[in-house]
Amino acid sequence: MATTSTHSAHPDYLQHHFSDPQQQQEAAKLGMWIFLLTEVLLFGGLFCAYVIYRSWDPQLFINANKELSVPLGALNTIVLITSSVTMALAIRCVQLNKSKQSAAYLIATLAFAAVFLVVKYFEYSHKIHLGQLPGQFYTYTGIEGNNPHIFFSVYFMMTGLHGLHVLGGMGAIGWVLWKTVKRQLHSEYYTPMENVGLYWHLVDMIWIFLFPLLYLIG
Amino acid sequence: MNNQGTFMMPPAESTLAHEVDALYYFIYYVSLFFFVLIVACSLYFVLRFRRKGKQVERTPDISHNTFLEILWTVVPTVILAIIFVWGFRGYLKLTIVPKDALQIKVTGQRWFWSFDYPEGVNSLNDMVVPVGKPIALLMSSQDVIHSFFVPAFRIKQDVLPNRYTQAWFEAKNVGEYDLLCAEFCGTQHSSMLGKVRVVSTQDYNRWLEEAVGSLGAGMPLKDLGEKLYTSKQCFTCHSLDGTKIQGPSFKGRFGSEAVFTDGSKRTVDENYLRESILNPQAKVVAGYLPVMPTYQSLLKEREVDALVEFIKSLKP
Amino acid sequence: MYDKALPQPNYLSEPKGLKSWLLTTDHKRIGLMYFAAIMGAFILGGIFAMLIRIELISPSKVMMGADAYNQVFTLHGAIMIFLFIIPSIPAALGNLILPLMLGAKDVAFPRLNLCSWYIYVFGALFAVYSMFANAVDTGWTFYTPYSSETGTAVISMALAVFILGFSSIFTGLNFIVTIHKLRAPGLTWYKLPLFVWAIYATGILQVMATPVIGITMVLLVLERVAGIGIFDPAMGGDPVLFQHFFWFYSHPAVYIMILPGMGIISELITAFSRKKIFGYKAIAYSSLAIAFISFLVWGHHMFVSGQSRFAAMIFSFLTFFVAVPSAIKVFNWMATLYKGSISFATPMLYALSFLFLFAIGGLTGVFLGALAVDVHLHDTYFVVAHFHYVMMGGTVVALLGGIHYWWPKVFGRMYSEVWGKVCAALVFIGFNVTFLPQFVMGSQGMPRRYYTYPEQYQAMHLFSTIGSWILGVGFLIMTIYLLHSVFKGRIVGKNPWGALTLEWETTSPPSPHNFEATPEVTHGPYDYDKIVVEPT
């Protein structure tokens, strides 16, 4: 591959069509940010549905909100924020070539993500047991106001899609953890971990908005 | 003033129709002017500056002309602003219902229109209105979204299943005008046609009494049933001569054996006919789709009996 | 005229083998694969179009029943939009030409590029599956509550749209990063060809609008599967909210279709009148302006749908702003012709017919933007004629122009110029004969999506059907001579048209790595006043 770039060493991670690693990393990061833009607008559709239905029937949202347990929601928020911190520290360590510490932080992030999903599992099973489900499956009778299932449709759509993204994030972190353990990531080349970190922080940011909107109404 | 309508537009039969036409033709002539300008200029340039001979020569360095660019940005914006204001004012007149309007409840349902008059009269697909009086339409749908569209009056309004929507018109001339459904609503979307019959005020009042009268006694059940067979649109799905349309034919139906979708059987008697009219989805004959709408609120008690009598009278 | 073999090595012949094609990360090969898939979708959609036109010859049944007709017009709409016109110029011509125009070796993320092609094929399979599993009869707009209760395969078509959305997002993302990061040295933003500006604006639209149709389709599928009732009136949902979600994507989508077409027209008009573009910055910035304003106007599809009058006023007001940049572009192209040296090769014929057809399409949009007139014209054949003039008269004609313009660069061989001109004329005449009468039918009050229609429109429908046959013949001949030229066409050199943009500085067909040495950009894309290039 005759490339006219002056420097001799052609690092293995540099793809042929980029002229230097700096350009490749910036391109990868810009691509990731644009992907995060699509994620924001994907969740945006659900936020819009939430805002519209809440503006039509605020009282129903307040009544239905009493069914959600704020402590569990707050615990989940704290768990996700700490997982964001450990993720950021993992990136910092790999920048300083401390692969072992970085792997440890990644495992911590995975652990916190697992805790988040477990708490979600309890919340969902509690609601399924009570019959507070979206649409036709709604059999709960404790909430007055017509069509109370709308709140749970919005709730399950938002937290369900967010949960799927947490699951996807755990897969991505696992992949980056495997690359770190294999010494493929180091201070010269850590783009995959950085991008997974960006994705993870966005998932955390979406939960930061979900928590007050769903759990702390009125 | 015979009103044949122009090449582009149907006859302008409502008081606001000529305003809509005026704006339509204003935009039409402005567009025509710009279109001819663009095509003529391009044609002239293309012919005038076509490449002669094989040699390739340089072309002048004309990169921009600020005055020209400002001109063709400001002029379209101003014209469009005029069109916007005119369009919005017309829209408000089209959608704000005058106070003294005669209100008719319009219900769109899968594939026919039903009109309920304040006096309790109900007619399907055939709206009779007095001329020269504003008519307000309060509209809702029983199933999917339809759209109430009368080209001659230049009005169109979607008919939603969960909300009332409104439209209004005032007919200028006596006559019969097409009513169409403009929002796709299923198989027979294109045959969900109706008529708006504009009649003089006396005819309207006479029609009203006669319609209210027919609700009461007088007509024998079988004849009333036959009249309802057409006025309640049964003929669109059930034939009298045995052919299969959307629903089974009435010919020789009474007393025959009906096989339903779930395989159960039953002889066709008065109760089955009555139940199929008021609650069609209860027992659906095999080979047919459960698309018949319920006539629960559309038929009075006496009218149901009349229809049952009429169907009984159709020997095989 | 020298008839030597194609320059070796070129990306078509080397590396060899089907596997090298199916697993390629070369943007040119992916572009060609997209091109083949898109033309297949176009033929499929075209067949449905011909079926519709034949059925409408007479009000009564000609060859199919009402249900079949509803399915045919829905599939025509869905296939033409999601499978053909949205990916056509960005994915096919964009993949083939954009990196060459930038002087780059490849797009920023080659593997993502291949992945987006496979996602496109996967989505197309869903669409084709739903064609055979009792099709879809809701119209390409899937309006609820009809789409949430009809028995046809709405779920698989909605999933097809959801999957195709990702293919569109990844293409847009790839191109935005490529344009930002992989420009050749010396190629500043104002030296970029206008096709690149148009693809950049389209990328922004693809990336920002498509996720919303993704979530809309997910909600529609859940509505049918789990009955979540967000759009179902019986359970407190609002069908008009579905229309907001749908049109928030679908209006920017119509600009995803037309912007790349406008980019091609800028290239064609300058190359064939051999003259500097008039108002480079005006055209470049109007592409971006269209990209951003297009997100504000979707409500003009819903003027009579029970929307609040305040919203109708806001959307009508904003709609007139989105019309101005398009008008500016048309005037600038017209001004570029002034004092040029204009040749009438086939691409130029398509560019000129674009000017004619897009002018009609754009101006009839003004009718539909004015509130009072839209109440009468909404959901009639006037709208059908308007969007066919803009989509087919605009994007498809520009696509054909682009195909003919870059055909020698992509295949190294020239198509037959005579047949090219014949087909350009056939397409132009056939198109006008088909769609001009529909304006009149529409304003007379003929609604859309009608299987049977009132008697008075019968003559115009017949006239329109004859037009569609002329169009069909035009496309048939074009397929023949283009395929013939791939194997037997006259071999051409680097720059058969004498254009100045970067893609004409490499061999045709280009080598797998596009340029021997990364090109140094010294002149602007349209400096026909400074440089004269002999066509080779």
Place this chain on the structure above:
Amino acid sequence: MAENQQQHHVTPLWVYLGVGGALLVLTVVTVAVAKVDFGVLVGVSSLNIIVAMIIASIKAILVALFFMHLIYDAKINMAVFITALLFLGVFIGLTMFDTVRRADVYELEEGPIKPKAKIYQNQ
């Protein structure tokens, strides 16, 4: 394009821990604040939602700037993120123009006719 030392910016440790702590504190604050009823501001359903949104936005900005390195990175990434939020606002805002203002002219065009459309009653 010489192989210069890549100047990847390494954020100091105290920045991460500080931001993490701030986020946790803000979470506690937002939970506490939710219990206090701020009464109704004219036009908006209740002031609580505005306060909750302000706190959530502060937390989101902290995460975006420090954890996602927007503050050190090229400005284009920040522009992409802000465009996303801008057009999310446009989407929700313009849709609200319709849903909130439906009863402008006639009251009856506002709420649903009846909870259940007729077609579902007899199923």
